[in-house]
Amino acid sequence: MFAVFLAQNFGLVRCPLNDMSAAEKAELRRQWRREVAAHQVEVDIWARERSEHAAETREWNNEREAFAREREEWQRQREEEERHRLEVKRRSQGVHWTEPSADAHCHSYGTRTYTAYLRDIPGDLNWLEVCDNMPPVVIHGRELSKPDKCERNGGGDVVGVWYVDFDEPNCRPYWERLYDKGCSAGQTGVRRFEARLDGIGKGDNWEMMCATTPATINGFYFAHPSSCENRGVWSGMVGIWDYPNRRCP
Numbered sequence: 001m002f003a004v005f006l007a008q009n010f011g012l013v014r015c016p017l018n019d020m021s022a023a024e025k026a027e028l029r030r031q032w033r034r035e036v037a038a039h040q041v042e043v044d045i046w047a048r049e050r051s052e053h054a055a056e057t058r059e060w061n062n063e064r065e066a067f068a069r070e071r072e073e074w075q076r077q078r079e080e081e082e083r084h085r086l087e088v089k090r091r092s093q094g095v096h097w098t099e100p101s102a103d104a105h106c107h108s109y110g111t112r113t114y115t116a117y118l119r120d121i122p123g124d125l126n127w128l129e130v131c132d133n134m135p136p137v138v139i140h141g142r143e144l145s146k147p148d149k150c151e152r153n154g155g156g157d158v159v160g161v162w163y164v165d166f167d168e169p170n171c172r173p174y175w176e177r178l179y180d181k182g183c184s185a186g187q188t189g190v191r192r193f194e195a196r197l198d199g200i201g202k203g204d205n206w207e208m209m210c211a212t213t214p215a216t217i218n219g220f221y222f223a224h225p226s227s228c229e230n231r232g233v234w235s236g237m238v239g240i241w242d243y244p245n246r247r248c249p
Contacts, residue, residue, distance in 0.1 A: 094120050100137050106171035106204045109212040111163050118158040127158045140167040173199035183248035191245035197237045206237045
């Protein structure tokens with residue numbers, strides 16, 4: 001290569017550049033500069049991408065480490081809670097529920113409240129934790145574990161409360177004849193239906209029983225009325241349904 005260079009400089013070998021005009025040489029230099037500039041742009045892009053990739057890698061590693069720490073902390077808390085639960089259970093072996101007692105009145109449609117007292121709780125244990133971790137009680141032949149709520153009454157007794165929504169036929173009132181009241185005034189595309197609620201037990205809460213009693217209207221199931229009205233001794237508790245109907249302007 002060096003020999004070729006010397007030969008070109010001494011005129012022994014033709015140099016292609018000597019046959020180019022000044023304009024061609026200038027264009028060649030511009031092209032070379034453009035290529036150099038384009039290459040530099042690519043170099044800058046590669047450098048930026050490497051930097052971004054390195055930053056993403058660091059962020060991913062940080063997130064992975066944070067997740068690992070969170071998982072370790074969660075595991076530690078879980079193990080601690082489990083040890084505490086077992087300790088409470090071990091020391092609660094003498095604690096027991098009294099026989100669950102049914103409330104005289106229905107709580108809502110198909111549901112009655114049952115309560116039981118928690119006895120012989122060690123004085124240094126948290127009564128709420130003991131209540132939450134007690135063995136199940138049996139109501140209507142079914143085991144019910146954790147009460148729906150635990151509370152202390154005015155006398156300091158710990159009371160477990162269960163809302164039993166099965167095998168309570170006396171808590172199932174029914175709707176009498178359904179009346180079509182026509183298009184609902186002031187509401188577009190709504191038809192109103194009404195029915196009187198019957199079969200409410202003596203002393204039951206009329207409003208609660210009405211608000212939770214389902215109905216099927218024209219093949220559509222409603223879990224409860226749109227509203228309820230107490231219309232006195234003669235008309236009783238009336239359920240009102242606002243039913244979508246395209247024929248109502």
